[in-house]
Amino acid sequence: MTGICIIAGALDGKLSRSSLELIGGARMLQGPVGQEVAAVLLGHGPGLAEAAADLHRHGVGRVYRCDHPLLTAGQTDAVLVAVEHVVRRTRPEVVLIAADTVGRELAPRLAYRLRAALATECVELGVEDGAIVVRRQVYGGRALATLVVRTRPAVLSVKPHALDVPQPAPVAGTVEDVSVAIDAGALPTRVREVLREQAELGLEDAQIVIGGGRGLGGPEGFALLAELAKQLGGAVGASRPPTDAGWVPVNWQIGQTGKTIRPALYIAVGISGATQHIAGVTGSRTIVAINRDPEAPIFSSAHLGIVGDYREVVPALIAKVKELKGA
């Protein structure tokens, strides 16, 4: 066993951002595991050539390209067949997987099949005293657990957006086309439909995010937040209660179960600050909380606090921002 292998997805036609984040993770492990970083590249169609070049640009030498019509969005069973095939043949010491929709299913299942050590949803990877050490959030982000990975092979999944996309470090790489037999009839699950929901575009990449919670009282409050976001050039998200209540789409959810955000500015409006939510926003550089209840736990995670009714504060803030922009 040798080297690190990242599972790179281009299931939507182009290399996913979280695949690039894995390269950053792989670099943190280089040294004790050896220098070589390889990738299994999964997808279908012409976009794969560009994706392979992108991997080479970021320092991945060997690319095992699996091009198959069933390797498309959400097809975990097909992805598992392909990944297991390549990994059994190439025998890496460490497999890195992005903990996205497919990766969350893939990592534990692959680990089971390989009898591999398993650590999921890692936010940090590193090497200490020659051992692989990973960190992950536990107890709703209230604590950080440090795990030592004792055995090999190891399958590690990395929480999307926890690591930065690394700087390019081009290498002259190789691409090997791997033909994988995937029997469509044998797959126990099949994606029949992909329903794209009007996600707040770029919620995870926005530099300014406005989040709304139960305290908004209903879907109408989100219109006000949208106006504020428009003025500030930001995106709108939500904590779990509004998405559970159907006020806003589920994929607006920020938090442990939803998206992890790390903007320069996060404004939490009417959000009590359940640990579930806090786990997804702790990477924000500045957190502003607006809440009627001065005892709300959100204030213990915030840098700036406004105790007040959002129906007064937010319109005043919109007006003020407009005024400043006009000046």
Added chain:
Amino acid sequence: MEIIVCLKQVVDPELPARDFAIDPATRRQVREGRPLVISTYDENALEVALQLKDRVGGKVTALTLGPQGVAGDAIRLALAMGADEAVAVDDPHGVGLLGVEKARVLTAAIRRIGRFDLVLCGCESADWVERVVGPLLAEALAAACVTFVSRIELRNGALLVRRMADEGFHQLEVRLPAVLSVTSDETNRPRLPKVKDIMTARRKPVQVWPMADLSGTSLDGDAPGVEVRDVALPERTARCEFLPGDAAAQVAALTQRLRDLKLL
């Protein structure tokens, strides 16, 4: 439809911060004296199971793992919500088990329960958030696997599920038997049992299986390849500065601060 729902009991995740503590010896949260609840999404899983049973008939068995005595509360709630039967694996030391180990115990228990079409569990536990138990059970039981499912429908004998995905939702067709992990949405908010249900629940059968009885099945696996070295509370770097005055004064102060930070 024979449905098994795995329920985990955890310390109430919304416990005030002052009551949250890590035991340095076990490297886990201190549980003594803290309120225990069914882990958030496990209740949604039970709700999804009960709704499916209401529509197509069948039986729902609640399965939990934990020290006897405290696990009883979770089981009673599950039975009061509408589960037909319950199994509690009495595991006095299991609180700190990792997902890989828990999945082995649950696999052994599910094999002993016997027949099932569906196994449901929460998409993640409120405490350790590994998100691995569902997929590991699926592998061990040679069943289909989908995680982060919010809705299940049986149409012409085929199971259709809705999975929360990065870009929205996926609609999947799933072959039975299957293990599904469940997330919340507006259709699966856990029902509140009525007084009558709580009374009826007392007469429903609960089996308690000592952990030792399950060994020799699939319990004897390798030790997990990872070890928890420590669990640390991050140092609080944020100290909230409250902006005083009425809305106008607060907003003026806020915009000034945001300008100082070059955010405006």
